[in-house]
Amino acid sequence: MNSIKHTLLKSVFSVFKYTKIHWLLKPVYRGKGVILVLHRVLPESTEARIGANSRIEITPQFLENLILFFQKLGYNIISLDAMHNRISSKVKQRPFVCFTFDDGYVDAHEIIYPIFKRHQCPYAIYIATAFPEGDITLWWYMLEDLVLKHEHVAFTCKGENHSFNTVQPKDKEQAYAAIRNLILNASKSEQDAVISSIFTPYNIKEENYADQQLNWNQIIELANDPLVTIGAHTVNHLKLNQLTADEVHKEIQDSKTRIEDKIGKQVNHFSYPFGGRNEAEKREFKIARNCGFHTMTTVREGAIFPAHRHCCECLPRLEITGRHQNLTLVDMRLCGIVTLLRNGFSRVVSV
Numbered sequence: 180m181n182s183i184k185h186t187l188l189k190s191v192f193s194v195f196k197y198t199k200i201h202w203l204l205k206p207v208y209r210g211k212g213v214i215l216v217l218h219r220v221l222p223e224s225t226e227a228r229i230g231a232n233s234r235i236e237i238t239p240q241f242l243e244n245l246i247l248f249f250q251k252l253g254y255n256i257i258s259l260d261a262m263h264n265r266i267s268s269k270v271k272q273r274p275f276v277c278f279t280f281d282d283g284y285v286d287a288h289e290i291i292y293p294i295f296k297r298h299q300c301p302y303a304i305y306i307a308t309a310f311p312e313g314d315i316t317l318w319w320y321m322l323e324d325l326v327l328k329h330e331h332v333a334f335t336c337k338g339e340n341h342s343f344n345t346v347q348p349k350d351k352e353q354a355y356a357a358i359r360n361l362i363l364n365a366s367k368s369e370q371d372a373v374i375s376s377i378f379t380p381y382n383i384k385e386e387n388y389a390d391q392q393l394n395w396n397q398i399i400e401l402a403n404d405p406l407v408t409i410g411a412h413t414v415n416h417l418k419l420n421q422l423t424a425d426e427v428h429k430e431i432q433d434s435k436t437r438i439e440d441k442i443g444k445q446v447n448h449f450s451y452p453f454g455g456r457n458e459a460e461k462r463e464f465k466i467a468r469n470c471g472f473h474t475m476t477t478v479r480e481g482a483i484f485p486a487h488r489h490c491c492e493c494l495p496r497l498e499i500t501g502r503h504q505n506l507t508l509v510d511m512r513l514c515g516i517v518t519l520l521r522n523g524f525s526r527v528v529s530v
């Protein structure tokens with residue numbers, strides 16, 4: 180089904196690319212503006228990669244191009260606070276774009292900050308506090324190395340033997356996806372044991388991957404610049420709909436409180452980990468809203484419309500990934516093509 184959808188989207192994109200008729204959709208689907216979701220900004224790797232990891236990375240050059248592209252289109256690049264004010268404003272203004280970066284990777288300080296500083300543009304980082312606390316295992320990079328460096332991967336996990344052929348790139352991708360599911364579907368209390376059973380036989384140590392996260396000093400430095408908004412993204416970056424209501428509340432509230440204590444400022448914005456329809460739903464939206472944020476964002480794809488003032492607990496975003504480093508494609512998505520196809524012609528994407 181997904182491949183049919185993908186093929187359909189691809190052919191629709193090429194029709195729009197050559198006819199430019201997507202511009203007709205712009206006045207209907209562009210809305211007041213758009214919130215972008217990005218993760219990492221890193222120089223292009225020359226080595227083989229696993230798609231699930233490389234897709235969350237764009238290059239510094241593409242980020243520069245993206246900023247210039249929105250400026251050329253006449254968009255205002257604004258902060259999440261300004262976006263929140265604009266949703267309810269009746270004043271006719273130029274369209275806006277907010278740049279948001281999820282998780283709390285070190286490039287938000289080392290690479291992204293200098294770019295936005297140079298352009299004097301605001302951006303936001305949503306932090307899962309286990310990142311700066313050093314309490315998270317970056318198993319997705321350990322797993323990438325495991326399947327890339329071996330032609331066969333085998334381990335025993337929870338009494339079951341697992342064995343994967345990892346010779347060809349396609350096999351490596353499949354093995355990565357299967358082992359990733361094994362880890363993600365383990366409960367929080369099981370996860371450490373699952374990770375250990377996979378990587379210990381290969382002597383892959385988590386401390387060798389611990390330099391990818393922002394530390395608190397970097398976060399405090401960024402928070403002191405009015406260009407940067409620090410938002411919350413839970414403590415442990417779990418699939419919230421798999422937790423009890425109390426656990427969800429704790430994950431969200433504790434991340435807000437911890438960041439506020441560290442940066443000495445109120446944290447008014449939040450994004451749901453993963454943020455798709457399979458991970459964050461009505462119950463999570465209600466709990467997050469009760470934690471007192473001004474805005475909360477998902478990864479449902481859509482632009483921001485005045486009607487979103489009634490559902491600030493589930494604002495859609497437009498995801499920019501390593502696969503989307505193409506301004507023509509970004510332009511088409513701004514016109515609402517994906518929103519239109521994925522959401523049955525509904526403009527206001529929320530729940």
Ligand SMILES: [Zn+2]
Nearest residue numbers: 281282452453
């Ligand atoms: Zn995240």
